[in-house]
Amino acid sequence: MTSDDAGAKSSLQRGVAILRLLADSNESGARLTDIARDLGLTPPTVHRILKTLVEEGMVESDKTTKRYRLGIDLFTMAARAGNPNNLRDICRPIMLRLSATLRDTIFLLVRSGFDAVCLDRSEGPFPIRSFTGDIGGRVTLGVGQGSLAILAFLPDEEREEVIRFNLPRMQGVGVLDEVYLRTEIARVRDLGYASRSTGLLPGMSGVAVPVLDREGHAVAALSVGTITERLNEERLPVVVDILKREAAGVRRQLNPFDPVLRRPAAVLGSGAA
Amino acid sequence: MTSDDAGAKSSLQRGVAILRLLADSNESGARLTDIARDLGLTPPTVHRILKTLVEEGMVESDKTTKRYRLGIDLFTMAARAGNPNNLRDICRPIMLRLSATLRDTIFLLVRSGFDAVCLDRSEGPFPIRSFTGDIGGRVTLGVGQGSLAILAFLPDEEREEVIRFNLPRMQGVGVLDEVYLRTEIARVRDLGYASRSTGLLPGMSGVAVPVLDREGHAVAALSVGTITERLNEERLPVVVDILKREAAGVRRQLNPFDPVLRRPAAVLGSGAA
DNA sequence: AGAAAGTTTCCGATATGCGGAATAAGTGAC
DNA sequence: GTCACTTATTCCGCATATCGGAAACTTTCT
Numbered sequence: 001m002t003s004d005d006a007g008a009k010s011s012l013q014r015g016v017a018i019l020r021l022l023a024d025s026n027e028s029g030a031r032l033t034d035i036a037r038d039l040g041l042t043p044p045t046v047h048r049i050l051k052t053l054v055e056e057g058m059v060e061s062d063k064t065t066k067r068y069r070l071g072i073d074l075f076t077m078a079a080r081a082g083n084p085n086n087l088r089d090i091c092r093p094i095m096l097r098l099s100a101t102l103r104d105t106i107f108l109l110v111r112s113g114f115d116a117v118c119l120d121r122s123e124g125p126f127p128i129r130s131f132t133g134d135i136g137g138r139v140t141l142g143v144g145q146g147s148l149a150i151l152a153f154l155p156d157e158e159r160e161e162v163i164r165f166n167l168p169r170m171q172g173v174g175v176l177d178e179v180y181l182r183t184e185i186a187r188v189r190d191l192g193y194a195s196r197s198t199g200l201l202p203g204m205s206g207v208a209v210p211v212l213d214r215e216g217h218a219v220a221a222l223s224v225g226t227i228t229e230r231l232n233e234e235r236l237p238v239v240v241d242i243l244k245r246e247a248a249g250v251r252r253q254l255n256p257f258d259p260v261l262r263r264p265a266a267v268l269g270s271g272a273a
Numbered sequence: 274m275t276s277d278d279a280g281a282k283s284s285l286q287r288g289v290a291i292l293r294l295l296a297d298s299n300e301s302g303a304r305l306t307d308i309a310r311d312l313g314l315t316p317p318t319v320h321r322i323l324k325t326l327v328e329e330g331m332v333e334s335d336k337t338t339k340r341y342r343l344g345i346d347l348f349t350m351a352a353r354a355g356n357p358n359n360l361r362d363i364c365r366p367i368m369l370r371l372s373a374t375l376r377d378t379i380f381l382l383v384r385s386g387f388d389a390v391c392l393d394r395s396e397g398p399f400p401i402r403s404f405t406g407d408i409g410g411r412v413t414l415g416v417g418q419g420s421l422a423i424l425a426f427l428p429d430e431e432r433e434e435v436i437r438f439n440l441p442r443m444q445g446v447g448v449l450d451e452v453y454l455r456t457e458i459a460r461v462r463d464l465g466y467a468s469r470s471t472g473l474l475p476g477m478s479g480v481a482v483p484v485l486d487r488e489g490h491a492v493a494a495l496s497v498g499t500i501t502e503r504l505n506e507e508r509l510p511v512v513v514d515i516l517k518r519e520a521a522g523v524r525r526q527l528n529p530f531d532p533v534l535r536r537p538a539a540v541l542g543s544g545a546a
Numbered sequence: 547a548g549a550a551a552g553t554t555t556c557c558g559a560t561a562t563g564c565g566g567a568a569t570a571a572g573t574g575a576c
Numbered sequence: 577g578t579c580a581c582t583t584a585t586t587c588c589g590c591a592t593a594t595c596g597g598a599a600a601c602t603t604t605c606t
Contacts, residue, residue: 010593011563012288012322016329023353033583042565047585049285049563056289060357066572066584070354072385075392077296078351079409081343084333086300092407093400100398112345113330119348122396125373134365135408136352283562284594306552315596320554322594339553339603 014041015049022059022070029067082136084110087211087220088119090253094246095122098222102239104230107132107223109146109208111154114165115139116147119220128225129201131173140169142181145194145208146223152188153210153218159185193240194221195231205231209243211250219254222247287314288322292331295343302340351409357383360484360493361392363526367495367519368395375512377499380405382419382481383492384427387438388412389420392493401498402474404446413442415454418467418481419496425461426483426491432458466513467494468504478504482516484523492527495520 017039022030036046050068053059057073083089088108095106099122108120109132116139118132131137131144141162142151151162167178188194195207208223222243224231231239290312295303309319323341326332330346356362361381368379372395381393382405389412391405404410404417414435415424424435440451461467468480481496495516497504504512 010325011283011285012325013329015285015288016326016331019350023350027359031583032585043584044565044586045563051585052283052285053289056286058289069357070350072355072357072383072390075351075355076385076390076409076411077292078343078347078354079407080296081351082345082348084342084345096396096400099396110345112349117345117349123369123372127369134352136349138349285563304552305554316553317555317596318594324554 011049014039014045015053018046018049018053019058019070019074022068025069029062029065029069031067035068082110082117082119085219085254087250087254090250091120091220091222094222094250095120098122098224098242098246099124102224102226102242104128104224104226105130107146107208107221107225109150109221109223110219111141111150112138114141114162114169116141116144116150116221124226126227126230128227129204130206130225131201140166140173142166143170143173144223145196145206146221147208148184148188149194149208149210149221149223150218152185152194153212153216155215155217192244195236195240203228207231207236207239207243209240209247211247211254213251213254220250222250284322287312287318288326291319291322291326292343292347295332295341298342302335302338302342304340308341355383355390355392355409358492358527360523360527363523364393364493364495367523368393371395371495371497371515371519372397375497375499375515377401377497377503378403380419380481380494380496380498382423382494382496384414384423385411387414387435387442389414389417389423389494397499399500399503401500402477403479403498404474413439413446415439416443416446417496418469418479419494420481421457421461422467422481422483422494422496423491425458425467426485426489428488428490465517468509468513476501480504480509480512480516482513482520484520484527486524486527493523495523 018035021035021038032043032046032050035041035050036043039046050059050061054061054068054071057071059068059074060071061068087110091108095108098104098106102124104124104126105128106122106124107118107130109116110119111117116132118130118135118137118139121135131139131147139147141147151159154162163178163181167181170181184194193207193209196205204225205228206223206225208221210218211220211222213219224239224243291308294308294311305316305319305323308314308323309316312319323332323334327334327341327344331344332341332347333344334341360383364381368381371377371379375397377397377399378401379395379397380391380403382389383392384390389405391403391408391410391412394408404412404420412420414420424432427435436451436454440454443454457467466480466482469478477498478501479496479498481494483491484493484495486492497512497516
């Protein structure tokens with residue numbers, strides 16, 4: 001469990017390790033001693049690093065309970081991450097439009113290592129459950145429609161690497177075996193979208209299309225999560241069509257050739273008030 | 274501009290400084306040399322720190338453009354930060370309910386120093402513009418309804434401190450002078466909610482109520498952002514009433530006395546996929 | 547192709563962070 | 577209420593990780 005990965009040396013690495021630990025325990029925060037134990041560090045070391053992190057605003061300490069948790073400054077900072085190529089900004093209005101017209105919840109997923117991460121979501125009126133969960137949530141790449149759509153459109157070698165790494169992680173989440181997975185992937189590549197009515201989450205279903213870069217490789221996925229009845233034979237092709245059109249639009253906007261794209265909107269001062 | 278603040282010493286501090294810098298330039302990322310210049314560091318130093326941060330997943334480097342930007346790992350972490358007292362978790366279902374019933378966008382704001390930070394938002398069907406912008410966005414405490422609702426219900430000394438500090442920062446964002454601000458605050462305290470139809474953003478309007486702690490001081494604000502027409506005389510009191518009721522509910526749940534509150538819901542595995 | 551700017555590696559001096567030990571503060575037992 | 581125990585914090589000498597100058601290497605611009 002406690003990764004205990006050999007040799008966290010520099011104070012920076014230790015600081016990050018502490019932040020990681022805090023991220024995993026932020027219900028009510030973590031205590032100094034526990035952090036020290038979990039990371040195999042001495043209390044004074046942890047204390048000093050925490051002090052620095054608190055001074056920097058990355059960590060907050062509740063002085064009464066002596067518990068540490070991630071600070072709001074970190075929250076603010078990190079909220080600005082996960083916007084590669086302005087992907088999130090570009091997709092925001094599209095997602096709003098989609099959730100409004102389709103009346104379902106829209107997800108924006110990107111790849112992060114062997115996971116897919118939910119970059120953004122736009123709620124529809126139907127309460128749904130999803131693998132990726134909230135914004136910032138992660139899911140094994142290949143599990144779930146959006147995640148699968150990305151995997152299917154990765155460059156060949158990368159896809160193979162991910163498959164090899166992820167197959168063991170997919171136990172019990174609907175991926176029966178390698179053959180099944182590869183069949184699914186082939187189908188997604190063929191159709192240009194991922195959809196499974198046999199949702200792993202009861203009553204839930206979804207459909208996703210990849211957002212491609214110039215080389216035709218997935219950089220993200222736009223995904224609709226809804227209740228199964230709402231993805232019937234009549235509705236599905238329409239939804240797919242709309243999604244594909246929007247994904248194509250995003251692809252166009254992602255093209256960094258156009259120099260005008262550098263400043264997309266510039267609404268209000270972006271801080272530094 | 275470039276703060277050039279004296280004496281960033283430890284590598285941890287430098288690492289955080291770099292992250293901060295990247296957070297402010299994440300359109301397409303920042304280059305090593307620029308970072309070095311802005312922080313008054315030598316390129317080798319910046320390079321080494323960046324390398325560590327990349328290894329730790331906090332920063333991504335686009336190998337083709339040689340630009341660095343905040344990594345998605347950090348984004349994931351942010352999703353778990355900014356949840357003091359489980360405030361965000363507690364408010365999430367409430368916000369979903371509110372945005373569904375009111376058909377407007379709901380914001381959850383908390384105080385952070387002299388700013389208000391948008392902890393969460395739940396989109397409604399009407400596209401709106403707000404001061405706080407996206408999740409993680411900041412705004413001067415006192416500007417905007419939610420922000421004002423928090424300010425108005427801070428402990429007296431703190432409120433005074435914030436007012437003193439923020440008055441100069443409020444130039445040109447609708448706060449005419451100190452008298453005006455104090456009048457507004459008094460009104461908000463009196464009414465129990467903040468609302469201005471004379472939105473600073475054309476056509477936009479909003480109403481917010483504070484979320485109070487046991488001492489009656491604001492810990493957060495629930496806010497509705499909408500188009501001005503939708504906050505007419507008929508609708509406003511109803512919205513305020515609903516908001517107040519929900520805020521009271523949150524206040525009850527925030528009470529850490531009740532030991533059962535420690536585990537609120539535990540829906541699905543919270544990660545570790 | 548040549549020049550300039552930027553990135554990355556190398557390495558010795560030294561400043562920085564490390565953790566043992568001691569102190570202080572907080573918590574629970576009786 | 578006092579005592580014993582756990583946890584947090586400070587101190588300080590030693591050692592190590594960090595710094596940055598110099599240089600090799602790569603990319604970009606003209």
